[in-house]
Amino acid sequence: MKAGSKFLNAVSAFALSAGVVVSGASVVVLASPLAAEAAVIQRIDVRGAQRTGQEAVRSNLTIRPGVAFSNSDIDESVKRLYATGYFSDVKISVSGGTLVVSVNESRLVNQVVFNGNRKIKDDKLQAVVQTQPLGPYSDAIIQADIQRLKEAYTSIGRSDVQITTQTAPVGQGRVNLAFVINEGERTKISSINFVGNQAYGDRRLHDVLVTKESGPLSFITRKDVYSDDKLRADEEALRQFYYNHGYPDFRVVSSNAVLDESKNEYTITFTVEEGARYNFGNVAVESTVSGISGEELQGLVQTKSGNTYNAKEIQKTMEAISKKVASAGYPFARVTPRGDRNFQTNTVGVTYLVDQGERAYVERIDIRGNTRTRDYVIRREFDLSEGDAFNQTMITRAKRRLEALGYFGKVNISTQQGSSPDRVVIVVDVEDQATGSFGIGAGYAANDGVVLEASVEEKNFLGRGQYIRVAAGGGQDSSRTYSLNFTEPYFLGYRLAAGFDVFKSQTSSNDYYTYEEQGFTLRVTAPITEELATTFRYNYKEIQYSGDGDWKTSLSRPYLDLVNGGTYVQSSVSQTLTYNTLDSMTLPRQGIYATVTHEYAGLGGDSEFYKIYGRARYFHTLSDEMDLIGQLSVGAGHVVATGDKLNVFDQFTLGGRQVRGFENDGIGPRMRNGDTIGGTTYFTASAEVTAPLPVVPEDFGLRAAFFADAGTLYGNEVANTAGIQGTSSAWRASVGAGITWASPFGALRFDYAVPVMKEDYDQEQRFRFSMANQF
Structure with missing residues (x-):
């Protein structure tokens, strides 16, 4: 019997006793004195509530003995009883002064189990369904639960999941409920298409999207899982991309995802309208805030006349002006950009209006x-x-920070x-979203061959926002490395990133000695501006040399004092300034990343020196259409002894990490047996162009690189020139090509470089395979 019919029967019982006839869906009031008066009952008789109890039924009624009630009260009471889910049938009638409530109790769920699920654990599924043990058995709720379970599987890329139910009576009106799940195969994304794009090709727009086409490694990356939320996020990513590249009129006309059930594959199509490309026209700041003029705020403007229109620069300008005005004592000040479009010149003039704003x-x-x-x-x-x-600009900044954390999808x-x-x-x-990862990295070293590293990393440890990483690695020979890194991003409640690094490593020279080092670093990083930060460190390192052989006789006395064996301590403090305007830390296309560090050693230990060194890298998109990215970098460093001398481990080394085509420490002063002893001064320079590999889909993350490197390392304060070679400042240079792969296991890089300027004693290594960590 349907709920509507049950309710109609219940109303009929009351209507007849009150002089009302129910016929179909209409109610006819007869000419009777009782029809105009509300009914009153003296008692309530509940029948059929064996498990639920009579009081539980009475508590859901709006009718009370001695209180007048009407049809609407019966209507509401029936609805309440059905809403509990504990009753399959409800009837209410009036017999004399008694309200008779007759119920049929629904079955109760004794236990809920899941069969056939492997990709989603039981506890996850239990949190999805509303049917719970000791709750009512409801067909409507169970059907809704099946739909929720399907949505859960769709969110992990299994849209063809099939779910049925089975029940088993266990007595006393109770049943066990089983959701039987056939998880099916992974739902793939066969293609992502664009319609209407002229300025940028499909390959370039693919790179903007969060969603990727299915490929051989999609089962690891999981980037080909379709969801409506990701589709909306992709729409917004396209808008921001065009807005930041000169297209303020861009819009997504439509985005459609069509599932081919026979192939279990999605086809996604974005239809876009790009509009014309604009540059910034006249840019001005106008202020109605007393004591603050537009002229003094002009220096905060990042949108320069003649530059390509960029919505991100408009937002940054608004934030800078808002922060400046708030610090001047106007926390409610509002910054509003007003655009003045010129269709003839394709320019957009921007005026930033600063007013008091509403107090909130x-x-x-x-x-x-x-x-x-x-x-x-x-x-x-x-x-x-x-x-x-309240300040809307600060809200926008907070959203950007939260997104940058990487904790949330x-x-x-x-x-x-x-x-x-x-x-x-x-x-x-x-x-x-998931923030932990397990990685296996690989590299190549001349002495140790293939070097492997395994690491476990968590960016949001215990949900506290802390970073922790544990890694161990080794080569084919005796090379071994171990490290532990921990960072608390808000130390003592301030925006100070404090942490420590613990490390231990072991390597050996060319059959001469074994070198071991272990130590720790304590560090704290403080932001100065949104783009500039400073880091202070205390560094402690123990270095041990051990070995025997006639090789000692070729060295001067100061070097003999070092390598005769024993442990040496290096204790230092350092400060680093970091300037970062990159648009991405994984694949930068625009911006600068620069660091400069100065370090003083002499807080106890065996080292006494002052070092200063740094590196700057500039990225610029040479062609948006071809996704051609240019990069220039320069580096330099110098160390001076503040005590009697420098130790060999106090000096700089230079090689394949900076000038490809050479071994890691293959450039600069060295002993005649080939062991490097480093130098006091170095300079490096590099130019590189990268582009997606042709034919290969951009979603694979493969890019080709062409580069030219140059560098020099010279100066020595460890041994006299009679015992070493390579103290001149001669420059080395190389040219080459490589492939970078943004793999699921980390960024890998394969380079082949040919030295075109070198010295006879330099050590070459033309092929290099390594992790491509850039920063």
Whole structure:
């Protein structure tokens, strides 16, 4: 019997006793004195509630003895009883002064189990379904649970999952419920197509998207899993890409994902309208805030007249102006960009309007959706808290910071009206994603052959936002390395990234001696601006040399003092300035990454020196259409002794890491047996161009590189020139080509370089296979 019919029967019983006739769906009121009066009952008689209990039934009724009631009360009471899910049938009638409530109890669920699931564990599925042990058995709820389970499987790329149910009675009106799951095969994305794009080809736009086409390694990367949320994110990624490359009129006309059920594959199509490309026209700042003029804010503007239109630069300008005006005592100030489009010259003039804004305060910050990350990890990315002046620009900055953490698959920030017109509630919706990884890296060293490294990394340890990494590696010979890294990004509640590094390594020279080192570093990094940061370190290292042989006789006395065996200690403090404007840390296309470090050793130990060294890298997109990226880099360093002399491990070494085509320490001063002893001064320079490999889909992450490197290392304060060779400042250079692969196991690089300028005693290594960690 359907719920509507049950309710109609219940109403009929009451209607007849009150002089009302129910016929079909209409109610006819007869001419009777009782029809105009509300009914009153003296008692309630509940029948059939054996497990549930009579009081549980009475508590869901709106009708009370001695209180007048009407048809609407019966209607509401029936609805409430059905809503509990514990009853399959409900009838209410009136007999004299008694309200008779007759119910048939639904079956109860004794146990819920899942059969056939391998890709999603039981506890995950249990959290998805609403049917729970000791709860009512409801066909409607179970069907809804099946749909939820299918959505859970769709989210991991298994859209063809099939789910049925089985029940087994266990007595006393209870049943065991089993969801029988056939997980099926992974649903693939066969192709991602673009319609309407003229300025950029499909290959370039593929790289912008979060969703990728299925490939041989998709089962590891999981980037080919389709979801509506990812499709929306891809739409936004396309918009931001075009907005930041001069196309303010760009729009996504449509995005469609069509599932071919016979092949279990999606075809995704984006239809876009690019519009014309614009440059910035006249740029100005106007202020109505008392005491602050537009002229003094002009220096904060990053949108320069004549440059390509870039929405990101507009946002950064708004943030800089808002921060400046707020620090001057105007926390409610509002910065609004006004565009002035010139269709003839394809320029957009921008005027930043600064006004007092409306007075509004943050009433509270509500955080939703975080199942693993702690609330305080999210709250600390906001530069405002409860009670502070509301500032939309700060909200935008917080969203960008949260996205940059890499903890969340989705970040949405919205606002709601608070308890009064001047109060605002900030609502943060996030979706946690996996932040741990296990990696296996490979490289090549001349002395040890293939070098392997295994590591375990977690970027959001215990949901606290902490970073931890444990790694171990070794080569075919005696090379061994171990390391432990830990970082607390908000030390003592401040935006200070404090941490430590512990390491131990062992290697050997060319049949002469064994070199071991172990130590630790304590560090803290403080931001100066959004792009500039400083890091302070204390470094402690123990170095041990051991070995025997006639090789000692070729060395001067100072070097003999070092390598006769024993342990040496290096204790130093250092400071590093880092300037970073890169648009991406994984595949930068625009920006600068530069570091300069100065270090002083002499806090005890055997080393006494002052070092200064640094490197700057500049990236620029040479062709957006071809995704051609150019890179220039320069580096330099110098060390001077602050005590009697330098030790061999105090000096710089130079080789294949900076000038490809040579061994790691293959350039510069060395003993006549070939062992390097380093130098006091070095310079390096490099130029490189990278592009996607033709024919190969861009989603594979393969890029070709062509480069030219140059460098020199000279100077020596360890041994006299009679015992070594290579102290001149002669430059070395090489040219070559390589392939980089953004693999699921990490960024790998394969290079082949030919030295075109070298010395006879330099040690070559033309082929190089290594992890391509750039920063």
